[in-house]
Amino acid sequence: MKLLLWPALLALSLPGLSLGTSTQDHAQAVLKFGPRVTGSAGNEQARSYLEAQFRALGYQTRRESFTYPRFDDLGSDVRAGEQLLTGNALQDSAGGEVTAPVIQVPGVGTPADFVRVDVRGKVAVVSRGQIPFIEKTRAALAAGAVGLVIVNNSAGDFRGTLGQRVEVPVLGVSPTVGAAMKDGQPVTLRVRVSQSNVQAVNLIAFKAGVGQPDVLFGAHLDSVPGAPGANDNLSGTLAVLDVARRAVGTPLSARSFFLLFDGEEDGLLGSRAFVKDSPEVVKGLKAMFNLDMVGVNVMPLSVSGEAPLVEAARRAGVEASEGTPGSSDQVPFRQAGVPTLFFHRGLDANYHQPGDTLLDPALVEQTAEAAFRIANEVLNTAPLR
Structure with a gap:
């Protein structure tokens, strides 16, 4: 360095x-x-x-x-084809690995936005902004998503906190990573986290x-x-x-x-x-x-x-x-x-x-x-x- x-x-x-x-x-x-x-x-x-x-x-x-007690990201990413795309697990995210198609959700991830697309069994991709991360995550869960990727609304990646534990892996990524995730493309979302004192x-x-x-x-x-x-x-x-x-x-x-x-x-x-x-x-x-x-x-x-x-x-x-x-x-x-x-x-x-x-x-x-x-x-x- x-x-x-x-x-x-x-x-x-x-x-x-x-x-x-x-x-x-x-x-x-x-x-x-x-x-x-x-x-x-x-x-x-x-x-x-x-x-x-x-x-x-x-x-x-x-x-x-x-x-x-602290939540630590041990190294989280998304594999899309031959690309390994890195991001940051949001604090309070569940850990886990899921393989499913991508679905780009229009808007910023409100419940109304999720009604416009079918995210059941898929990795939902939404934009950051306007509403808290936890509200985006609740909407994704309610709509049946198996994973959530939140794309930064400015250059670079970001770190964030959900504020309460959720039972779905949630990853924050840069706009470049978000753009590389195409609708219908199978991806493997891997969120590796730990909690320790x-x-x-x-x-x-x-x-x-x-x-x-x-x-x-x-x-x-x-x-x-x-x-x-x-x-x-x-x-x-x-x-x-x-x-x-x-x-x-x-x-x-x-x-x-x-x-x-x-x-x-x-x-x-x-x-x-x-x-x-x-x-x-x-x-x-x-x-x-x-x-x-x-x-x-x-x-x-x-x-x-x-x-x-x-x-x-x-x-x-x-x-x-x-x-x-x-x-x-x-x-x-x-x-x-x-x-x-x-x-x-x-x-x-x-x-x-x-x-x-x-x-x-x-x-x-x-x-x-x-x-x-x-x-x-x-x-x-x-x-x-």
Whole structure:
């Protein structure tokens, strides 16, 4: 796998890399571990490396473990004639192998769409979009399909979740794969899945004696299978580390937690576990800042959240807007009543793809600077404990 940073900023090669202090050095060091799927060796190697960086800055660290059942795709595909077409099993799909003719279902897979064709005993192919995956699957089952293939409505393949267990194999594929499946053509749909318990680990950095922080800076460390996760979300992780660096020797360091969540890609599980297991800490927070995908400038930095923090951001000279877009680790905190800000630069073209090897250290550091300034504004206007 070729590891890249923004071309103009790439200066170091991996062999013999010494421990550095720049965002660029840290990115190179972590990316060499590969995808950081929760429970994997790469995930643990990255966490250990980052833990050492927090400690080198003078912070103490604590690991908080939790377990959860995880659905894994062990390699799923469709064989059409001599072609072996790959895809991703949707979470909660049944495993299995079926051989049957293809039927292309018009529309997006509503019950009305399935009435227009005979899918009994066939592998139904529908387009993604407009209605949830589970509704497409229920309609396919009700119509008698023995398998379902959902075709992405944009370039590339995708990963998705049904939300409840179904008794039919369901595969998500790219438009190219969908177009290769012809009406009436016999295919073999093979969905290979497993469910097992995964141990995840949240990493918390804090100054000695800090048990009740006023501010929590968070980012998820894990990535999806096959994706090195440079932008999603090594960029946010390194921004949190950079905020911690900036905070050294300031009052902010003694009033903050810096937290790297695990299990975000499996459903915000690290942040949910922290909120559930640390209710007193959560109740005392004045702000939670979540940094996710801030290393590629798809759009200018978006800072959004509840009104009091938006006002603090504006006083700090950072453009911000009210609202709570996105489904990331700020959500469990917001649901627990904590004011939150979400830092984000949009979904880049390599989102959840093997090509997620790019991040711009300058953008990461700009995000960290914005978060640092806003947090200081929050503390300057909040009563001391």
